[in-house]
């Protein structure tokens with residue numbers, strides 16, 4: 001048996017865990033015994049997976065696996081150092097060129113995760129004396145990027161462009177940057193991006209958008225909401241992840257060459273962290289090829305989105321088919337956990353999302369759809385929700 005270390009931190013931790021438990025907010029790990037996919041093995045059971053952001057089913061794709069395996073043979077596992085030291089490879093360079101073509105961008109810069117991309121880009125672009133205007137429901141990584149940048153942060157009410165404009169008018173600064181998710185991760189709704197672009201242009205502010213849940217899902221080629229709205233050329237920085245629709249790990253920003261070159265100099269998560277393994281770069285390159293070429297996959301995802309949305313509306317939930325994310329809001333954390341457990345007993349893996357991930361009183365079941373779900377699996381979820389009578 002290993003000895004228990006340091007009593008002081010242990011006391012802090014025990015106190016914290018008790019407080020979380022009392023509020024129904026303690027969380028636990030649940031290890032899978034399978035790859036991601038519409039069916040997963042968990043605790044000896046096979047469950048239909050509605051919790052994964054693997055929207056196109058590419059995490060376990062044979063083509064993507066083969067690309068990763070081939071690169072693993074050439075480059076090994078670890079990358080040895082940060083990219084600016086000796087961790088850069090031709091696989092990183094190829095992926096950046098491939099992503100730039102996909103995003104119709106002048107340049108692309110890879111990061112180890114979407115979290116690192118948001119934190120690093122914000123911290124590189126703005127600093128003390130500058131102002132960031134941030135949607136109230138932005139992802140935690142954008143919020144943390146604001147903190148690390150030490151710029152002043154003005155939070156505007158969710159998707160309220162008039163409030164954003166008022167804030168821009170009343171907050172002069174040397175540099176002003178507006179940041180927003182394009183698909184909001186816990187609600188699945190879309191940012192009013194046309195209007196946000198207009199307001200940014202009218203007031204000389206830069207715009208950074210987070211396409212984490214839009215890449216692979218929205219746009220004719222799957223490049224996200226900017227592509228769907230024809231706004232690729234009107235947004236200063238577009239961030240996308242390799243970890244959701246692209247089925248791997250890592251992220252990128254698409255921007256002008258000077259922005260990419262400058263962020264590479266300054267972003268602490270890039271400069272002070274070991275590079276993404278080349279095998280993950282090769283996997284992402286194969287995944288982008290599939291996303292761009294195979295629109296049957298996206299069509300299948302959207303058929304599932306429409307089927308689920310129609311079914312939810314028939315059950316009385318006010319949802320719209322806007323993305324692959326569907327919140328079913330139940331209120332208190334304990335209710336969300338009980339509903340999630342009831343769905344589990346019917347063979348469905350659906351996660352309860354609680355504060356601080358979502359605001360108090362809006363604990364929810366979060367359903368994520370995939371192109372890999374069958375119609376039968378979608379209908380199973382709808383039948384289970386009907387039986388739950390939420």
Ligand SMILES: *Cc1c(COP(=O)(O)O)cnc(C)c1O
Pocket residue numbers: 113114115116118139141181185210212213241242243250251
């Ligand atoms: C998942 C997510 C991220 C973080 O991406 P990772 O690659 O998982 O680190 C950033 N922004 C949003 C909106 C996300 O949903």
